[in-house]
Amino acid sequence: MSFKILVVDDDIDVLESRKIVLEHNNYDVETATNIVVAEEILNKEKIDLILLDVMMEKDSDGFVFAQNVKSNEKFKDIPIILATAVNQRTKFRFDIEEDGDFLPVEKFMEKPIDPDDLIVTIRGLLLK
Amino acid sequence: MVEINKMTNEDQKALAIMAHDLKAPLSAVIDLLDVINKGYVTDVVKIKDLVGRATQKAENLSVMLDDILDYTLLANKTLLKLEVLNILEILKESLSTVRPYADDRGITVRFKRELTGELNVEGNYTFLLRVFNNILMNAVKYNKENGEIVFDFSEDTPKNAVVVTISDTGIGIPEDDMDKVFRIFERGKNARRNINGSLGLGLSLVKQIIEDHKGEIDVVSTVGVGTTIVVTLPLIKKEGGTK
Numbered sequence: 001m002s003f004k005i006l007v008v009d010d011d012i013d014v015l016e017s018r019k020i021v022l023e024h025n026n027y028d029v030e031t032a033t034n035i036v037v038a039e040e041i042l043n044k045e046k047i048d049l050i051l052l053d054v055m056m057e058k059d060s061d062g063f064v065f066a067q068n069v070k071s072n073e074k075f076k077d078i079p080i081i082l083a084t085a086v087n088q089r090t091k092f093r094f095d096i097e098e099d100g101d102f103l104p105v106e107k108f109m110e111k112p113i114d115p116d117d118l119i120v121t122i123r124g125l126l127l128k
Numbered sequence: 129m130v131e132i133n134k135m136t137n138e139d140q141k142a143l144a145i146m147a148h149d150l151k152a153p154l155s156a157v158i159d160l161l162d163v164i165n166k167g168y169v170t171d172v173v174k175i176k177d178l179v180g181r182a183t184q185k186a187e188n189l190s191v192m193l194d195d196i197l198d199y200t201l202l203a204n205k206t207l208l209k210l211e212v213l214n215i216l217e218i219l220k221e222s223l224s225t226v227r228p229y230a231d232d233r234g235i236t237v238r239f240k241r242e243l244t245g246e247l248n249v250e251g252n253y254t255f256l257l258r259v260f261n262n263i264l265m266n267a268v269k270y271n272k273e274n275g276e277i278v279f280d281f282s283e284d285t286p287k288n289a290v291v292v293t294i295s296d297t298g299i300g301i302p303e304d305d306m307d308k309v310f311r312i313f314e315r316g317k318n319a320r321r322n323i324n325g326s327l328g329l330g331l332s333l334v335k336q337i338i339e340d341h342k343g344e345i346d347v348v349s350t351v352g353v354g355t356t357i358v359v360t361l362p363l364i365k366k367e368g369g370t371k
Binding site: 011014016017018021024085111113114115116 | 162
């Protein structure tokens with residue numbers, strides 16, 4: 001049985017490219033363009049990993065969703081990769097060491113995400 | 129130009145937002161091309177679809193960069209070339225630019241009166257065209273499918289001004305977002321849902337241009353009903369006449 005990954009991003013082109021890469025690597029993929037749909041999917045499907053865009057409809061949506069997942073007993077063990085377009089050189093950089101407490105996710109990845117790197121990261125998190 | 133060490137917090141925030149808003153679609157372009165480049169898709173039809181999406185995104189980015197360049201140009205007003213312009217010709221030009229987009233969404237453009245005659249203003253052709261292109265494109269983008277845009281103009285004789293009114297039957301602007309409409313980098317909640325890539329510079333640029341032409345711009349909007357934009361521009365006085 002293959003792992004199921006939920007990809008959340010408000011850009012349908014990003015969803016499309018992620019879906020292609022993940023399906024090519026034999027993952028099942030669910031996509032959502034907002035956190036309302038993402039939460040519906042989470043409640044309906046057995047999700048093994050979430051790839052989440054940090055900036056969505058409202059700038060706080062990605063954070064809110066991550067917090068909701070991690071504070072829910074049923075979902076808290078699902079690993080989250082937080083994808084962000086915020087450049088490391090700005091003061092808005094995110095770091096797992098510095099920001100892990102208020103953003104309880106397993107991994108930050110900066111956009112654009114190299115598809116090969118994404119697969120390596122996902123494999124690593126799913127093996128844990 | 130502002131020296132980096134003299135940048136205010138506002139400047140820094142604006143730059144950071146701009147960098148983010150440019151980087152997000154640029155990253156999407158790279159993502160789309162990467163899946164092709166790295167051999168994740170081989171089907172020609174699918175490749176064409178992905179390249180088409182990347183091209184569209186790149187074109188949006190180009191528009192955003194134009195906004196930034198225009199903003200820079202507007203900051204240095206001495207670079208603006210002013211001339212006598214018939215505002216009705218600009219409106220016609222703008223309508224012909226935007227009409228294909230309206231047609232594409234089944235949106236009807238209705239005129240309350242024909243755009244004939246001569247109403248001269250002193251202005252910059254490129255920037256005034258940008259104003260009406262921007263307002264009309266918003267009226268298309270935020271409209272409902274098969275909606276309507278109603279276009280009108282009149283001469284305000286006491287003020288010696290031309291008043292152009294553009295109304296749409298779109299999603300409208302929530303009341304608590306109204307004060308943000310003309311602010312740089314702001315997008316209303318409803319707008320964010322519909323626009324795919326925007327710096328939020330559009331209407332702040334529009335307002336800046338109108339004010340540089342000694343005009344005024346007003347917005348009246350009801351959520352779910354539509355938005356009306358009213359632009360008032362001073363007319364050139366005719367010799368010994370009223371306009």
